[in-house]
Amino acid sequence: MAKKPLRIGIVGYGFMGRTHSNAYAKVGHFFDLGHEVIMQAACARNEEKLQSFASQWGWQTIETDWRKLVERDDIDVIDICTPNDSHAEIAIAAAKNGKGILCEKPLGLNGPQAEKMLAAVQKAKVPNMVWYNYRRCPAVTLAKELIDEGKLGKIFHYRANFLQDWTINADLPQGGAGLWRLDAKVAGSGVTGDLLAHCIDTAMWLNGGVKDVTAMTETFIKERKHVETGKMQKVTIDDASAFLCHFNNGSLGLFESTRYARGHKALYTLEINGENMSLKWDLHDLHRLQIFDYKDEGKERGWKSVHVSDGDQPYMKHWWVPGLQIGYEHSFVHQVADFVKGLDTGKPAGPTFKDGLATDYVTDAVLKSAKTKRWEKVKQIK
Numbered sequence: 362m363a364k365k366p367l368r369i370g371i372v373g374y375g376f377m378g379r380t381h382s383n384a385y386a387k388v389g390h391f392f393d394l395g396h397e398v399i400m401q402a403a404c405a406r407n408e409e410k411l412q413s414f415a416s417q418w419g420w421q422t423i424e425t426d427w428r429k430l431v432e433r434d435d436i437d438v439i440d441i442c443t444p445n446d447s448h449a450e451i452a453i454a455a456a457k458n459g460k461g462i463l464c465e466k467p468l469g470l471n472g473p474q475a476e477k478m479l480a481a482v483q484k485a486k487v488p489n490m491v492w493y494n495y496r497r498c499p500a501v502t503l504a505k506e507l508i509d510e511g512k513l514g515k516i517f518h519y520r521a522n523f524l525q526d527w528t529i530n531a532d533l534p535q536g537g538a539g540l541w542r543l544d545a546k547v548a549g550s551g552v553t554g555d556l557l558a559h560c561i562d563t564a565m566w567l568n569g570g571v572k573d574v575t576a577m578t579e580t581f582i583k584e585r586k587h588v589e590t591g592k593m594q595k596v597t598i599d600d601a602s603a604f605l606c607h608f609n610n611g612s613l614g615l616f617e618s619t620r621y622a623r624g625h626k627a628l629y630t631l632e633i634n635g636e637n638m639s640l641k642w643d644l645h646d647l648h649r650l651q652i653f654d655y656k657d658e659g660k661e662r663g664w665k666s667v668h669v670s671d672g673d674q675p676y677m678k679h680w681w682v683p684g685l686q687i688g689y690e691h692s693f694v695h696q697v698a699d700f701v702k703g704l705d706t707g708k709p710a711g712p713t714f715k716d717g718l719a720t721d722y723v724t725d726a727v728l729k730s731a732k733t734k735r736w737e738k739v740k741q742i743k
């Protein structure tokens with residue numbers, strides 16, 4: 362039977378434009394879905410670069426104005442891969458035009474902006490999702506299954522780090538197409554919205570909502586040349602951000618992110634400690650879930666390293682044969698597969714815009730607490 366087409370229009374062709382394009386191109390080969398994903402149109406302002414991106418990745422048509430793209434009748438879903446300051450405008454216009462939306466993280470520049478985005482998709486009743494991809498590394502999904510099965514018992518602690526080192530050089534400029542993550546006007550914040558947001562999304566998925574936070578942030582390099590003005594300008598992002606929190610379930614959280622941890626390129630680690638079991642995961646060894654099970658017989662008890670690559674483990678039956686691993690790019694393929702399955706079954710997969718807003722509320726509270734130097738309550742979604 363012919364599958365229903367799902368025609369994607371992507372806005373942006375940077376790093377995320379590539380990861381998403383790769384996911385759309387692969388998903389139909391590995392997942393049997395009710396819709397056929399069609400790479401209908403790619404959109405960006407620079408026509409020459411756009412054309413070469415579209416040809417390289419298999420986008421069928423191009424559009425240089427996203428306003429036209431969101432109005433096109435031959436597009437069902439808009440994928441937003443642009444810098445953070447344009448997420449809201451594009452998403453709200455796409456919702457008004459009845460398009461489903463996949464939006465890069467973080468959802469908005471801040472909570473109030475993300476609230477408007479959520480209101481727009483709710484009003485238009487369109488499918489929506491935020492690209493917090495790390496939920497869909499098979500080992501992280503396995504952690505979720507074990508937690509949901511109650512294997513950990515009462516949770517006491519959750520801790521996560523996201524460490525990088527690419528901005529240590531004081532001569533690195535800020536702003537422009539390549540370095541907008543260093544410009545708070547465009548990015549919203551520094552590592553809090555860029556890296557901690559990933560840790561927060563996974564944490565709330567695994568361990569529930571966050572009640573309150575106490576945080577500190579630091580900007581180590583105070584001035585950098587701005588790519589657009591050519592002048593030295595104040596750096597307005599947080600270079601490092603750390604916080605303590607209480608989760609709504611009574612457990613304690615400890616989070617740290619920085620772009621100044623020399624030697625670490627993208628070290629995302631998480632650990633959760635329950636009364637019966639603890640779990641650890643590390644992005645640099647993303648196929649493994651470390652499990653300590655207190656129920657194991659005493660003399661054999663210890664941390665075991667489970668290579669999550671077997672057919673009965675999350676997502677893996679869709680790939681090669683047991684024992685053969687997959688990687689970072691596949692978390693995006695899984696995200697597309699789950700989004701489409703949500704359309705097929707009418708049961709939307711997360712993280713939805715509601716989940717994205719919940720993360721933005723936590724990052725808002727973190728940034729606020731770093732300023733007030735007090736514990737700040739996290740706004741809850743009713």
Ligand code: SOE
Pocket residue numbers: 525555556559627
């Ligand atoms: C920043 O360097 C970055 O690319 C983030 O923007 C991504 O979300 C993260 O997955 C990897 O690091």
